[in-house]
Amino acid sequence: MSETDPRTRTIQVDYLARVEGEGAMHLRIKDDSVEAIELRIFEPPRYFEALLVGRDFREAPDITARICGICPVAYLMSAVHAMEAACGVTPEPAVHQLRRLLYCGEWIESHGLHIHMLHLPDFLGYHDAIEAAKDHPEVVRRGLRLKQAGNALVELIGGREIHPINVRVGGFYRAPKRDELLVIRPRIEAALQDAIETADFVAQLPFPEFERAYLFVALQHPDHYPMNLGQLAFSDGRTLAVERFEDVLVETHAPYSHALQTRTREGQAVHMGPLARFAMNRDRLSPAAQAAANRAGLTRVCHNPYASIVIRAIEVVHACETALQLIDGYQPPAQPAIDVSPRAGEGCAATEAPRGLLYHHYRIDDAGRIESAQIIPPTAVNQVTIEEDLYQHVAPQVHASDEELRNLCERAIRNYDPCISCATHFLDLRVERA
Amino acid sequence: MNPTTVIGIGNPYRGDDGAGIAVAGRLKHEQGLRVLQLDGDTASLLEALQTCERAIVIDAMCSGAMPGTVRRYNALHEPLPTKTQASTHGLGLAEALALGKVFNTLPDPLEFIGIEGSCFEHGAGLSPAVLDAVGTVTSDLLSRLLTQGFHRPESASPCTSTA
Structure with missing residues (x-):
């Protein structure tokens, strides 16, 4: 027609x-x-993958971070972990902790924005956040404060709030001193209170009755609610090393879309993001986040995608509380980055972007030139x-x-x-x- | 210090979307002038505007006009074109300023200067018409700000570089 x-x-x-x-x-x-x-x-066009071919392996984090203005940390983190896997190196624990702290900043800013500016008006019956702000100015102001707190954390560790420049394969160009991190503590403490109020507020919203039996996929880690590390976990009980991502999830090109579509090898759609993380990692949320989940009545796996606003808010509580713990326990790494020598090989990694699992896979030659790059963003998988x-x-x-x-x-x-x-x-x- | 803050907004890695950033880049080394370069993030922009006595915001537009067209608005009293630049996952500039009006946190006066772009693809660099417009807007701002008691040192050469 x-x-x-x-x-x-x-x-x-x-x-x-x-x-x-x-x-x-x-x-x-x-x-x-x-x-x-x-x-x-x-x-964003897939030519980022083509653009990477022939470039030095150390350039992948900064190039891929340009793909998205709101989750550059996710791209930085998936890229550095994949390249470190390819080169067979593991930075010291203090570097990992700083990476988690940086990721906390991204979760706070990204979720803070989505909850208040984009999602909340749907539930309150407003056309947009501006209309909502006229009747609920304090709620929207709280969202802006959370966004700014997240921005400030990313800027402090990443060097800039939008496209952080301090991350490199092997660690950071510069690790902050302990005093520098303590400066932001009061702001994150205030953000934690804002986040708790937000979680309690959104838990009371009216949710449309809609549930489906999703196949959730998220990282799962024995000690942490996952950001940077973990294995792939499926809600049907399977767990796999991230290296097996492409054995289980396959991409096909839909004729009507620029994005590739991902399903399981058996043809099943999968669901990534807050609901999936929560379903597989609820017990590893921080204490204040678990308490918020309890008050919200989220004691089991949640299959209602509208309730994702509540889980995002709970994840902001978790990110704020985790950030405070990381700041309090921070000891600068012995050196901000380890030297990484390239070797011919492949590396892949997945980290949890605010909107779901972000997978990177690279092949490099012995001089460190990128021979192939594959990036599977969560939006393509969730499509x-x-x-x-x-x-x-x-x-x-x-x-x-x-x-x-x-x-x-x-x-x-x-x-x-x-x-x-x-x-x-x-x-x-x-x-x-x- | 000149009472007016100049705020350039945009993404220099998305072609003409960097027009506002480019104007701010040409002005940022002027002594006595407060110049900010922002990506358009709603929260950051509103926070920055709260600190301004008066402000001029410059951003790329995508309204269908001829590339390089420059439009000026009294942002407190005129509706802005909604098709200004908007960064990923954020609200647009018009929406950010509307929020500022609701919260009553905007400086007065607040001027918006829009520069019509033509290419917003990935990659740095401005198209020729937009580059010309950036030069025109920069010169105009310098001469206007001079009349507000802002004095540019003789040695400065603000129009010789792009951001």
């Missing part, structure tokens, strides 16, 4: 011009049933799951107006904090009715 066919209605959504992140959805309805849902996610959610939402609502359908779909997509959800109206929805 062409766009000029009178039975096809094409709606152009006046979304904000984004330099990154736009989404489009094609919905085909025939005889009162959904015939097809195709979500197109325009992620199939999002489409399945959308089908369940739309199928009983096929007679709703296009505007109603768009709002329904945008809300359902926003649950995943994908790399397209920035704008109030981010979805270019096309509905074909026949």
Whole structure:
């Protein structure tokens, strides 16, 4: 059916011009049933992978960190861990702790923004955060404070708040002195209080009744709620070394999307992100985060994607409390970075970006030149799951107006904090009715 | 110190999106002038604006006008074009300023200067029309700020480099 066919209605959504992140959805309805849902996610072009080929292995962290303005730490961390695996080196524990502290900053800023600016208006019944701020100024201000606290932590350790420059393969260019870290402690302490209030606030929101039996995938670590380290854990009970990621999860190219779609080898969609992390690691949350989860009534695996706002808030509590512990126990590493000599080989790593597991895989030659690079971001993996959610939402609502359908779909997509959800109206929805 | 803070917003690694950053880059070494370069993050921008007595914000626009077109707005009293630059996962500049109005934390006066871009692809560098506009806006700001008691030292050469 062409766009000029009178039975096809094409709606152009006046979304904000984004330099990154736009989404489009094609919905085909025939005889009162959904015939097809195709979500197109325009992620940063895959040419980052091509761009890396031939570059020095030490450049991978800074190059890939440019892919995303909100989760550069995730790209930095997955890249350095993968390259260190390829070169067969392991930095000292103090470096790992500093990396976790940096990652805490990213979780606080990214979740703080998504909860308050993007997700909360859906639950409070507002068009956007500006309308919500008129009636709930303190709630939105709290969100901005959390965002700024996270930014400040990333800036302190990463050197800059947006594209940190202090991270390198083997460690950091410069490790902060203990006194420098203590400066930010009061701000993180205040952020912890804000985070606890946020978690209690969002736990009281009205959640649409929607549950699906997802196959969750997240890192799992015996000691920590996972950020940098851990093995791959599936909610069906399987656990695997990260090196086996591509044995189990395979990418296919959907004809309507720039993004590659990932499923299990058996064809099953998987769900990554806060719900998945929580399902597999709840017991390893910090004490204040566990208490917040208890107050929210989240004592078991949560299958409602709308409740992801609560789990994000709990993860902010965890990140703040963990950051305080790391600051208090901080002893600068003996040297900020170990020397890393390249060797021919392969390395892969996965770390937990705020929106889900981010996998990097590199092959380098004996001079350290990158021969191949593969980056699998969580939004690409979650895409199939999002489409399945959308089908369940739309199928009983096929007679709703296009505007109603768009709002329904945008809300359902926003649950995943994908790399397209920035704008109030981010979805270019096309509905074909026949 | 000049009472006006100049804030350039954008991402210099996304082509013309770096227009505002480039203007700020040309002005940042001027003595007596407070110049900030921000990526457009809502929280950082609002925090920065809270510290300003008066401010001029410069950003790239994507409104469909001719590339290099420069538009000025009284940001406190005129609605901004919503299609200004917006960084990943953040709100746009228009939304950030709207939030500032709700919180009553914006400086007065607050001017917005938009520079129409044409290319927002990955990679550094401005397109020729935008580069010209950056020069024009920089010169204009210098002469206007001079009339507000801001004196540029003779030795400074603000228009010879790009950010």
